[in-house]
Amino acid sequence: MPKKRPSNKDFDNEEVFPQLSLDCVIFGFNDGTLKVLLLKWKGTEYWSLPGGLIRQSEDIDNAAIRILQERTGLGQIFLRQFHTFGKIERYDNQKIISKLSHVIDPESWYDRAISIGYYALVDYAEVFPNPDQFTDECQWWILEEVPELLFDHNEILKKALHSLRLELSYQPVGYNLLSEKFTMPEMMRMYEAILGSKIDPRNFQKKILNSGIVIKLNEVKKGLAHKSPNLYMFDKVKYQQILEGGGLFII
Template sequence: MTEIKPFNSTEYMNHISLDCVIFGFNNNELKVLLLHLKYSKENTLPGGFLKYDETLEQAAQRIVKERTGLDNLFLKQFKVFSDPERSRSNKAVMDGIIAGTIPDPSFFENRFITVGFYALVDFLKVKPTPDFYSDHCDWVSLNTELSMLLDHKQIIQEAIVTLRLQLNQQPIGLKLLPEKFTMPELQKLYETILGRDLDRRNFQRKMLNYNILDKLQERKTGGAHKSPYLYSFNVERYQEALKDGLSGIW
């Protein structure tokens, strides 16, 4: 249970909610897109409820589109959070009721099981858009210490663990990086997700051996030092390689 917006609760299924951990990569950092609630001043994940004719995946796409402007994103369920206490003492709901902005308080006071999704997006393509109940919507570095609504901090943690485990099975780089990128950028992404440094030369060798990158003629200019080459993913070969997983442990 997360997002609060003016809505008709009869459109939505009771007891089931979704929360989306939207990952972006910028400035050599992994970031998540968070909302900041007007009344309770808490940070929340973009989330929402399930309509009667939707799958959870469709609901997640809808929710993510409202916050990012983007369609058809890479989204994956990773865990259901079902602690009976998780939606108790929901400060955001209390404040909303006091402010008179929640049309159907009894709906929000129910117990909700939430399905966690993570999304991988191209940072630069996102237009962060707050909803009615939040005063802003921003990218937040994972290093930042934040006060989060309910169990949302835990949800983010679990999303990262999942991301790390699936690093060789999911198109992490393809989805998180722009069309063209440099080898050092790709390496930084892997290092950030894994939480440790990798050897520059070994990383490059291994990556190139996967045969999933196209080396472009262009170099990235404007940097302060030697211009690195630009690469792009060969989507076909990448997808093919992922079927068996990118071999090896990083």
């Protein structure tokens, strides 16, 4: 996000924390692939992660929730703070200013900015992407196809994915990325997309069923060319007990 001090109009006459911002990595899962929500800046082909500034009157977590709700349209969002980015030279400031001078007054940029990183897990089908005041588009990108981003946002995205992988066994990942009803192959592909590697399907299904975190429904997924697989949904209480009791290890 732009590392500038906004006018009072930008934040309803509320003061913000100078030189401190949030950058948010919003993950979704669709068609067997992990996706991330990106913004395209006005009048350019440059993309970046969503983000924003923190009002003096709000908690940092609440600021992240506000920013994520503005970009996704969702009321309930799972998010985790994963890292603070505070290098003295995070990126080439002058190069960024030259690319975005038509959007933001060059005199408004800070010489240095510190950013708190959050990642969010959302149900792809429930998101209504919304651009912000600096951008023309807000779109999903397949993770492997993400272009060169502005600022140090490729580094932030890489760090967010690493953090998600480390916490995979201890966070309700499936409950937040999958639809309410899902098939076992869909769940397995979700984990494969996050890990970037293949999983043995027989061992995976056995571990998931033995864990008790899913309930098999008397329904199948229709409209497929091959045999229709069974649908499942999460047992939220059991899922939370497993996570709090040591984690869900699927590989």
